Amino acid sequence: MEELSAKELRDKIAARQISSLEATEAVFKRIDKLEPVIGAYISTYHDLALEKAADVDRRIAAGQSVGQLAGVPVALKDNMCTTFGATTCASRILENFHAPYNATVVEKLLAADAVIVGKANMDEFAMGSSTENSGLKQTINPWDASRVPGGSSGGSCAAVAGRLCFAALGSDTGGSIRQPASFCGVVGLKPTYGCVSRYGLVAYGSSLDQIGPITQTVTDSALMMNVIAGHDPADSTSVDENISPVFDYLEKLYEPLDKLTIAIVPQFAAGADRQVQKAITEAIDVYKKLGAEIIEVNMPHLDYAIAAYYLIATAEASSNLARYDGVHYGHRSEKAEDYIEVYSKSRAEAFGKEVKRRIMLGTYALSSGYYDAYYLKALKVRNLIRADFTGVFEKCDCIMMPVSPTTAFKIGEKVDDPLTMYLSDIYTIAANLAGIPGISVPCGFDDNNLPIGLQILAPAFGEDKLLRIARMFENQTDWHKRKAPDIS
Amino acid sequence: MAKKIDQNQVIKVAKLSRLDLTEDEVQEFTGQLSAILDYVEKMNELDTAGVEPLAHCLPVSNVLREDSAKESLGTEKVLANAPQRDDEFFKVPKILDDGSGA
Numbered sequence: 111m112e113e114l115s116a117k118e119l120r121d122k123i124a125a126r127q128i129s130s131l132e133a134t135e136a137v138f139k140r141i142d143k144l145e146p147v148i149g150a151y152i153s154t155y156h157d158l159a160l161e162k163a164a165d166v167d168r169r170i171a172a173g174q175s176v177g178q179l180a181g182v183p184v185a186l187k188d189n190m191c192t193t194f195g196a197t198t199c200a201s202r203i204l205e206n207f208h209a210p211y212n213a214t215v216v217e218k219l220l221a222a223d224a225v226i227v228g229k230a231n232m233d234e235f236a237m238g239s240s241t242e243n244s245g246l247k248q249t250i251n252p253w254d255a256s257r258v259p260g261g262s263s264g265g266s267c268a269a270v271a272g273r274l275c276f277a278a279l280g281s282d283t284g285g286s287i288r289q290p291a292s293f294c295g296v297v298g299l300k301p302t303y304g305c306v307s308r309y310g311l312v313a314y315g316s317s318l319d320q321i322g323p324i325t326q327t328v329t330d331s332a333l334m335m336n337v338i339a340g341h342d343p344a345d346s347t348s349v350d351e352n353i354s355p356v357f358d359y360l361e362k363l364y365e366p367l368d369k370l371t372i373a374i375v376p377q378f379a380a381g382a383d384r385q386v387q388k389a390i391t392e393a394i395d396v397y398k399k400l401g402a403e404i405i406e407v408n409m410p411h412l413d414y415a416i417a418a419y420y421l422i423a424t425a426e427a428s429s430n431l432a433r434y435d436g437v438h439y440g441h442r443s444e445k446a447e448d449y450i451e452v453y454s455k456s457r458a459e460a461f462g463k464e465v466k467r468r469i470m471l472g473t474y475a476l477s478s479g480y481y482d483a484y485y486l487k488a489l490k491v492r493n494l495i496r497a498d499f500t501g502v503f504e505k506c507d508c509i510m511m512p513v514s515p516t517t518a519f520k521i522g523e524k525v526d527d528p529l530t531m532y533l534s535d536i537y538t539i540a541a542n543l544a545g546i547p548g549i550s551v552p553c554g555f556d557d558n559n560l561p562i563g564l565q566i567l568a569p570a571f572g573e574d575k576l577l578r579i580a581r582m583f584e585n586q587t588d589w590h591k592r593k594a595p596d597i598s
Numbered sequence: 599m600a601k602k603i604d605q606n607q608v609i610k611v612a613k614l615s616r617l618d619l620t621e622d623e624v625q626e627f628t629g630q631l632s633a634i635l636d637y638v639e640k641m642n643e644l645d646t647a648g649v650e651p652l653a654h655c656l657p658v659s660n661v662l663r664e665d666s667a668k669e670s671l672g673t674e675k676v677l678a679n680a681p682q683r684d685d686e687f688f689k690v691p692k693i694l695d696d697g698s699g700a
Contacts, residue, residue: 210675304656317654346661353657417638428615435616437688439679449693451618458618466617470627471634473615474603487641489651494644496652529633545655570655 111136113593116182116276116330117360123181126170130163130181133276134225137183141227141274147597149249150259150269152188153195154228159183162225169223177222178337184219185269185278188229189236190321191310192216199312200244201234203440203460213310214342215279215321222337227275230265234462235431236286236314238262239534242525243464250521251293252594253560257518260290266324267294271594277334278324283315284419285513285538287322288550292513292563295552295594297580298324299331302570303545304349307342313430315423316347318542327590328551328581332359335573354571362574363581370402370579373506378412381536382515389554389562390512396586397510405506409498414491415540420532421475421488422543428472431465467528496544499567508579509567512537513550517560537565547573551580552589561589602635603628 111133114122122128138156145151166181186192189199191209198204212220219226233243241249241264249264251257252272259268263280267290270278280287282300291298299322306321313319323334336359341350374394379387398404436442436456443455461469475484502509515536524531541548546567553564564583568576584590603611608628612619619627673686682689 207679210671210678303654304658343663347654347656347658349656349658411644414641414644417641420634421638432616436681437690440681442681446691449691450616452690453616454613454618457616458620461617463623466615466619466623467627467630469615469617470608470611471631474607474611474631474635477611477614484638486651487646488638489653490646490649491641491644493649493652494646496655528630529637532634 112140112273114276115327116179116325117333119276120179120182120333123166124170124176130166130225131160133181134159134163134183134227137227137275140272144272144596145274147250147255148252148268148272148274149247150230150265150272150274151185151228152198152200152231152246152265155195155226158194159225159227166223166225177224178333179219179222179224182224182277183227183275184224185228185230185266185275186216186226187232187263187266187278187280189232189281189312190216190279191312192229195229197229197312198246199235200232200246201460201462201465202245203434203457205246205441207439209310211310214307214344215338216310218337230263230269230278232265233262234465235312235427236262236281236283237427237464237468239285239289239531240519240524241265241290242521243462245462248521251518252597253295254518254558255597256520257560258293258521260293260518262286263324264290267291267296267298270294270296270324270326273593277326277330279321279338280324281311281319281321282542283318283423284542285535287324288513288538288548288563288565289535291324291550292561293518295561295592296324296326297328297331297552297590298322298550299335299573300541300548301335301339301573302354302547304347305354305547305571305573306338307345307348309342309344315426316430317426318423328577328584329360329363331549332363332577335359335577339573357574359574359577363577365578367578367582370397371506372397372402372404373407373502373509374404375409375412375509375511376406378409379511382512385556386512386515386517386562390510390564393553393564393583394510396583400582400586407502407505409502411491411494411498412540415495415543416532416536418488418491418495419535419539419543420471421484422492424468424472425475425485426472428469428476431469464528492543495540499540499544499546503569507568507575511565513563513565514538517556517558517562541567546570547576549576549580551583552592553583553587554589555592601628601632603631
């Protein structure tokens with residue numbers, strides 16, 4: 111049963127060939143066995159999950175209508191607010207925080223009758239590329255226990271790759287869905303900014319953050335999008351149907367694509383490891399054989415994406431994280447003697463190093479005397495990057511490039527060198543700055559048997575086409591069928 | 599080459615950030631933030647004269663709705679996570695001097 115995709119499982123549950131209870135119990139059996147090694151979850155909800163599963167089974171048996179994910183065990187990244195359990199963001203500062211409301215995506219999953227099995231580990235406040243910045247625990251890569259799962263949605267991706275759930279949600283601010291999906295050999299979609307409600311997603315970089323699905327297949331990604339996409343009056347940056355038509359992404363998946371033009375950016379992609387480049391070239395050859403036209407383009411401003419991103423994201427973070435003040439919720443220092451110390455000691459005691467570093471960088475970039483040189487300059491560069499994309503999308507349907515310059519690196523390899531860690535985000539960051547959707551699909555393995563991801567980028571609100579393009583590849587290849595071994 | 603940011607500036611930014619950093623952290627961040635700021639200098643290779651800053655990518659602005667009252671969370675839910683409370687209030691150390699000169 112664990113070999114089934116989310117959609118296959120859903121269909122079998124609906125046909126009463128498998129019960130949701132059986133599927134959920136099987137997932138918890140795997141969690142009991144593998145979670146001590148993988149460390150994907152911050153919290154799991156055994157009783158709650160079984161209760162939901164039994165309810166779905168009962169309603170199906172009674173012939174009642176059920177939601178699109180009826181009975182399917184799923185996981186959430188622990189930066190999405192839930193009224194059950196804690197919402198920690200993998201931070202000591204929120205270790206005991208119990209949200210007073212559910213995030214919109216959580217409400218939508220529950221309304222679709224998904225079974226939420228747990229909340230997954232992540233880099234603290236989604237700041238990182240390896241999940242090593244979690245303040246609560248370590249997650250390993252299910253393909254190799256000595257390596258990172260990527261980040262920041264490392265727990266969600268490790269949970270899907272380790273089959274500790276059938277699908278998961280992550281969030282992507284600079285690659286935090288696509289990069290760990292690539293490292294873990296699963297499918298990760300970052301939708302267009304504004305496509306999925308951020309209400310109840312703990313904010314990191316508000317103009318960049320976007321929630322998206324992490325799944326075993328492209329079809330599952332479309333299924334999850336059917337559930338989570340759409341306008342939400344509670345999030346003024348979620349767009350309405352005039353701008354972002356709500357599709358049945360699953361149905362759209364089967365529409366044929368007759369003419370496909372793919373852009374590649376050879377100069378930019380040349381920075382990736384040789385084995386990554388080879389896998390990407392072979393993936394593009396698959397499209398060529400299907401009749402796609404490949405054009406080479408130049409995007410001169412992509413080289414500046416990391417610089418602009420790490421100023422914009424940290425500036426937004428420094429403002430967003432000002433709310434952790436030791437007063438309203440979260441950790442409060444016992445050593446504080448006056449109200450300033452309530453802030454400064456509570457924050458110093460409970461934030462991890464990377465969070466402090468980014469708050470500092472962002473505060474500096476926004477501070478008097480440096481604002482124009484850093485923050486404002488970065489926003490102008492952001493405009494140039496978006497213009498690069500706009501120009502290229504006039505000539506093609508999508509752009510293809512690596513997700514990450516390397517496969518999963520060793521635990522501890524980059525953790526003491528923040529700049530080197532930042533530079534590994536080179537291929538994913540531009541999509542967040544431009545607000546466009548991007549997907550990572552498995553496209554090969556390196557000599558160490560570590561997964562490689564192909565990144566496909568599409569114009570804003572083009573998720574339907576992006577998913578179709580990704581599925582074309584999946585139909586021709588077996589990479590997504592390779593499963594991580596059960597490591598113990 | 600001079601460091602982009604020195605220890606005194608790091609201490610000043612830490613104060614603005616309300617982060618009570620240790621001496622070790624100040625030293626570590628001075629080096630790391632300098633390296634990052636050196637790297638972002640790269641942006642100066644680009645002529646951005648006449649380029650508008652782009653704060654967000656949405657084709658929308660000024661989202662409006664009816665100004666109608668809706669149910670809010672309620673006092674108990676709001677205070678449920680408070681580290682310290684006093685009845686219906688968040689409790690914090692004294693903010694105003696009591697005038698005793700102590």
